[in-house]
Amino acid sequence: MIGAAEEWNGLYYLKKNNVFTKGDQPILAYTSQPTLTIEIWLQHYRLGHPPFSLLRSMFPTLFRGLSVTDLHYDVCEFSKHHRVSYPISNKLSSIPFCLIHSDVWGPSRILNCSGARWFISFIDDCTRITWVYLLKDKAAINTILPIFHKMISTQFGSHIKRF
Numbered sequence: 454m455i456g457a458a459e460e461w462n463g464l465y466y467l468k469k470n471n472v473f474t475k476g477d478q479p480i481l482a483y484t485s486q487p488t489l490t491i492e493i494w495l496q497h498y499r500l501g502h503p504p505f506s507l508l509r510s511m512f513p514t515l516f517r518g519l520s521v522t523d524l525h526y527d528v529c530e531f532s533k534h535h536r537v538s539y540p541i542s543n544k545l546s547s548i549p550f551c552l553i554h555s556d557v558w559g560p561s562r563i564l565n566c567s568g569a570r571w572f573i574s575f576i577d578d579c580t581r582i583t584w585v586y587l588l589k590d591k592a593a594i595n596t597i598l599p600i601f602h603k604m605i606s607t608q609f610g611s612h613i614k615r616f
Contacts, residue, residue: 463488489515493524502529545578550611552578557594575601 559571
């Protein structure tokens with residue numbers, strides 16, 4: 454061992470009883486690469502995950518001897534991707550009520566004013582018209598589905614082809 458040092462404010466100070474001290478002044482050593490990368494990551498987290506190239510322009514001393522390509526964070530890369538969740542489809546139904554999409558949601562922790570905790574939605578693929586029915590319990594779906602089917606046939610003179 455040639456000496457011992459303690460870190461203080463990002464710098465290593467050699468202890469006084471070492472061979473490498475000059476009088477009363479301790480010899481300073483630059484921080485090592487791991488300490489610099491820890492500081493870079495700390496700033497990256499504190500500033501809301503900006504790109505490392507921006508951090509390099511803000512803190513050039515932190516990147517002394519480091520390349521931006523050496524720093525890699527999968528979460529940042531995935532969260533900054535700009536991609537539509539589903540591919541855009543041009544295969545919409547050309548005839549109303551040829552295809553109906555439906556979804557059931559619930560139970561809600563809070564009842565609405567009529568006491569409903571669930572709802573079911575019906576969306577026409579062609580027109581994107583949406584119907585929403587409130588349900589007091591999930592078993593009411595068995596009564597709502599025939600009512601919706603009858604409403605389509607009486608009001609629009611059509612039948613649902615696919616559900």
